[in-house]
Amino acid sequence: MLLTSCGDKVTGGPGTAEPTANATNSIPGSASSPVPSGGPVACVDWVLFETPQDQYDKAAVVLIGKSVGEVGETTIYGSKATTHLVDVEQVLKGNPGERNLRISSMPQTCSGSESYLDGDPLDTGQRVIIFATKQGGEWFTMTPAQGVLPFPQGSELPFH
Template structure:
């Protein structure tokens, strides 16, 4: 996963300033590009939130996901833990538009492994609703 990290300083020189680490998330051109760069691609159903972890100084919610089909990678189990990659530069709020794994829908997950934990690849493109019978938007090998 390629991200660029920038530092945003706020304040006007009159006292302490707040520094926030921001990630400029890669925007994948198409689902095939995203599939090719993912460490894990799976169809599954989020079951419940199971704690939190931290990445880039933000809180990431960790979810139990029942894996239906593994399209790429080796998660090692039928039920796995996946953390939703939080947005950055939001004033400390990890999911201003909602946590994409906080759903009861079947989803397609594009994930990467960081420090022995699965994270969605990006906040906006890591989880896609995926109904039964929908054709895959990429070629799996």
């Protein structure tokens, strides 16, 4: 189940890759607010999938591809997300409809001004498996930590 430390509107639930709460106004200077001035903030704890098969089962789209570069940014749950143009080599699940697809890396939340404390997972020139979901008409990796898996040439798929 997903939890939040500063929100009140239920949007997801057990077994989903959706957070359980959306943004609300935080109390300025409160211990739970990463934004000193208050304002809309979502502090989302994401579901942790036990296996890549679990990720595959919950994703709207699963594909093999490679980011060919950043093409902008967007905002989700009050955090900045970097958008990449992904050269899609193979679609394994779903129908994203494009060979070159715009996908944003789901940011970590409640981390202050840093959207990617461990680095942007799509900011790599390497071949990867991407587990994606559509949010507000845009594609995002499913979670900040488990939306992208390295997938070098010759590797076997970690799911069926």
